[in-house]
Amino acid sequence: MLSIPGQPTRLCDGYTRRDVLRIGALGVGGLTLPRLLRAEAQAAPAKRMSHKAVIMVYMVGAPPHQDMYDLKMDAPSEIRGPFKPIKTNVPGIEICEHLPRLALMMDKLVPLRAVYGSPNGAHDSYICYTGRQKPNEPRGGWPSVGSTVSKLLGPTNPAIPPFVGLAPDAGHPPYGSPGLPGFLGQTHAAFRPSGDVGKDMKLQGIDANRLADRRRLLKSFDRFRRDVDQSGMLEGMDAFQQRAMDMLTSSAVAEALDLSKEDPRVLAMYGKGDPKKHADGAPLNLQHFLLARRLVEAGSRVVTLNFGRWDFHSNNHKSLKEKYLPLWDRGVSALVQDLHDRGLDKDVAVVLWGEFGRTPKINNNAGRDHWPQVGGGLLSGGGFKTGQVIGSTDRTASEPKDRPTHFGEVVATLYHHLGINPNQATVNDLQSRPRYLVDEWKPMRELI
Numbered sequence: 381m382l383s384i385p386g387q388p389t390r391l392c393d394g395y396t397r398r399d400v401l402r403i404g405a406l407g408v409g410g411l412t413l414p415r416l417l418r419a420e421a422q423a424a425p426a427k428r429m430s431h432k433a434v435i436m437v438y439m440v441g442a443p444p445h446q447d448m449y450d451l452k453m454d455a456p457s458e459i460r461g462p463f464k465p466i467k468t469n470v471p472g473i474e475i476c477e478h479l480p481r482l483a484l485m486m487d488k489l490v491p492l493r494a495v496y497g498s499p500n501g502a503h504d505s506y507i508c509y510t511g512r513q514k515p516n517e518p519r520g521g522w523p524s525v526g527s528t529v530s531k532l533l534g535p536t537n538p539a540i541p542p543f544v545g546l547a548p549d550a551g552h553p554p555y556g557s558p559g560l561p562g563f564l565g566q567t568h569a570a571f572r573p574s575g576d577v578g579k580d581m582k583l584q585g586i587d588a589n590r591l592a593d594r595r596r597l598l599k600s601f602d603r604f605r606r607d608v609d610q611s612g613m614l615e616g617m618d619a620f621q622q623r624a625m626d627m628l629t630s631s632a633v634a635e636a637l638d639l640s641k642e643d644p645r646v647l648a649m650y651g652k653g654d655p656k657k658h659a660d661g662a663p664l665n666l667q668h669f670l671l672a673r674r675l676v677e678a679g680s681r682v683v684t685l686n687f688g689r690w691d692f693h694s695n696n697h698k699s700l701k702e703k704y705l706p707l708w709d710r711g712v713s714a715l716v717q718d719l720h721d722r723g724l725d726k727d728v729a730v731v732l733w734g735e736f737g738r739t740p741k742i743n744n745n746a747g748r749d750h751w752p753q754v755g756g757g758l759l760s761g762g763g764f765k766t767g768q769v770i771g772s773t774d775r776t777a778s779e780p781k782d783r784p785t786h787f788g789e790v791v792a793t794l795y796h797h798l799g800i801n802p803n804q805a806t807v808n809d810l811q812s813r814p815r816y817l818v819d820e821w822k823p824m825r826e827l828i
Contacts, residue, residue, distance in 0.1 A: 431727070436509070437730070451465045459742070482713055484713075496780055526684060544558075544572075546671060551661075555660060653710075661688060716730065737751040738751050792818045795817055797828075
């Protein structure tokens with residue numbers, strides 16, 4: 381008689397898991413193993429997405445914080461600009477008039493009004509993806525959140541990459557970065573369906589058995605080199621190849637990326653946006669927000685996407701009003717609402733930000749220039765305490781005033797959400813030295 385101790389789980393058939401394991405044969409009473417597994421799935425449909433995940437949206441080129449979530453109506457006109465604030469559904473919180481959808485769901489959001497930590501005014505997504513500055517980085521560079529999570533937690537499903545980057549190639553490489561693996565190496569790099577690998581996701585007439593035969597042949601061919609390999613490269617390649625095999629022989633990723641399978645009403649809610657690249661930046665592709673939701677729901681732990689090119693040295697307010705803010709308002713509100721509608725708002729944390737802020741004073745070309753002193757951001761989901769503003773700036777949005785928020789604090793909060801203690805967990809660098817995930821930064825007490 382087989383008996384395995386543990387907490388009983390009541391299935392929809394009326395049996396418990398313990399009952400079944402105590403029966404000598406699973407076929408008794410017609411309760412076969414496939415039927416058991418189906419019963420468990422039906423008994424707890426909400427557990428299909430039981431892992432924690434992060435969606436990070438990099439606002440390429442750095443958005444103007446004072447024209448979105450931190451309007452300064454008491455500042456001189458050359459600082460405040462033409463936009464007016466509107467009330468939100470949270471008393472006392474106001475945002476830009478061109479973000480009406482977000483205003484109606486402020487109870488689900490957290491504007492960050494005093495984000496700092498950018499080392500200079502150079503465009504680089506690095507600090508958004510790592511929470512760290514490049515100066516004095518270890519050899520290989522700091523790994524991004526996605527790569528670190530891939531290393532520490534691995535995949536939830538062998539067929540689904542734990543880290544996906546929806547970034548296109550861009551003229552300025554940091555604008556097209558999904559977050560780099562740094563010293564963790566390519567085994568933990570982002571899977572990029574928009575890159576060359578996306579073209580190779582189909583077997584192209586080769587069946588799974590033949591693909592497996594090819595892999596065994598490659599493995600035997602490489603075996604003679606294994607004894608002299610001192611870098612661990614071959615072992616890393618083995619893991620990479622196995623992940624590729626798992627993905628190629630499963631339809632899970634292709635299904636997640638296939639928007640034709642989405643509810644037409646949800647597709648309409650997101651819209652398409654503008655899929656073409658903007659200068660050396662990214663497209664204003666609203667469907668990427670939907671793909672991010674589908675990927676985390678399928679099993680990915682971290683999904684990054686790059687949106688637009690917010691580097692408005694000229695025609696700042698015209699560009700915002702005519703295209704950027706309406707599309708941003710629609711895409712972000714659709715993602716947030718969709719996560720809530722599907723019961724994923726506690727499992728999926730969303731962060732949206734750029735690498736720095738913009739100058740308080742509008743320049744002679746009606747634009748705003750680089751301003752590393754302070755910027756802004758937006759959070760949602762994650763089971764966070766939403767419906768609040770964190771931080772404030774001075775009268776001209778030039779400097780942090782109350783509760784400055786470092787990039788590293790937000791990243792520490794994301795790790796905490798994922799179940800990783802950012803102040804205790806470590807990953808080994810290229811010299812096998814353990815490295816903490818963040819510096820001294822702790823998860824934000826206001827959110828958790």
